[in-house]
Amino acid sequence: MAERSNEMRALVCVEPDRIEIRRAPRPEDRPGHIRLKVEAIGICGTDYHIYKGQQPYLSYPRTMGHELAARAMEDSSDGRIARGDLVVVNPYMTCGTCHACTIGKPNCCENIGVLGVHRDGGMCEEIVIPEGNAYPATDLEPRAAAMVEFLAIGAHGVRRSRLAEGSTALIVGAGPIGAGAALFAQIAGAKVTVRDTSAERLALVQNILPDATCETVDEAGDQSFDTVFDATGNINAMNAGLKFVAHGGAYVLLSVVKGDLNFADPEFHKRETTLIASRNALKADFEHVVDCLARGLVPIDAFATHRTTLDDAVTDLPKWSEDRGSVVKALIHV
Structure with missing residues (x-):
């Protein structure tokens, strides 16, 4: 040998x-x-x-x-x-x-x-x-x-959001993290919408989630959502996302960028917004993703x-x- x-x-x-x-x-x-x-x-x-x-x-x-x-x-x-x-x-x-x-x-x-x-x-x-x-x-x-690791980041954000089955969820940003968050929001029972500036990226996400609504930012209306997830990596998009959160809803930030978050306090308060930062993932998230992969989800x-x-x-x-x-x-x- x-x-x-x-x-x-x-x-x-x-x-x-x-x-x-x-x-x-x-x-x-x-x-x-x-x-x-x-x-x-x-x-x-x-x-x-x-x-x-x-x-x-x-x-x-x-x-x-x-x-x-x-x-x-x-x-x-x-x-x-x-x-x-x-x-x-x-x-x-x-x-x-x-x-x-x-x-x-x-x-x-x-x-x-x-x-x-x-x-x-x-x-x-x-x-x-x-x-x-x-x-x-x-x-x-x-x-x-x-x-598993990159999917667990989205799964962790979804778990922290505590979104309810049958609720609406908006994911802004159609990169891998956003696509993962959209998938696990759908697995959790939410009705999912994905937005991005790139029609090419949205087409890839539509292939992953054929039942999701995928639309460019220019096509977006003024609909509000129970839970909004930001996965853009863009501080301007993160600051703008609050306006899509429904009254009583949650805003989950998956992106980590240099810059300052700036919200108008009256807009933030009148919604009684729950603001959630989500970082990395825990063992439970890894195990959830492994289970979902094994089950063909x-x-x-x-x-x-x-x-x-x-x-x-x-x-x-x-x-x-x-x-x-x-x-x-x-x-x-x-």
Whole structure:
């Protein structure tokens, strides 16, 4: 048997507008951690931002990738995961001791570190992560498991909104996060409308959710909705969204951007608006998404519009970063 190399391949963003395959040391074993063989990686908007030099608080070079499906290379110490099991990776590394962690909200840990952003991520052959950040996904195929993390962000926002079955929901922003939020709002029983400035993006969402109403911003009327979700990543759109919230409704902000929220207080108060920030996702959200995928409630083919390999991503990722209007979710298969 050939001796196992101490090095592995990794897709590294060396600096803005430059990515390459490099040889990197295989990660070392650590107590309480599990070694995983990466099988599929979803390319996130964050990865495109890193490539284009638009991600603050990031140092280069950086191995990107936080939407990960991987195969366990060993048994977990708690018996949840056996060698060979497919798992979904929760990429949010938390401290476990801050106020948010102690009240059951590690998704907004005060000292959070995200794989592929604050530390090297999973666009490589192997990773070693805390056992508690690996969730079994044995009923899924790798490409479905690699979509769990970004879908969980929308699912978390929907769960926080507490929208009622039969209510109306507006999702503004037809990117992957918006599409995921729209899907899980529909799964929760809401009547869904999706708006965007791009007819091309809306056509992709209509393919995912044929029963949803999809309309451009220019086509939109003055209808109000029980719950409005913003997934635009645009501070002007976030400030304008309040006018679509029905009296007694909720406004959920999935986007995180630099800038100030500005609402007219009389408009905010007369609606008795519930304003909700939604950040990342919790284990319960990951598990809900895995269950919905396993039950066939997520149209995987409609979401997975593009695919590539670790080697070909050197040219494909830059190309897709310039043409994101035609991409819902691109996947790297290792």
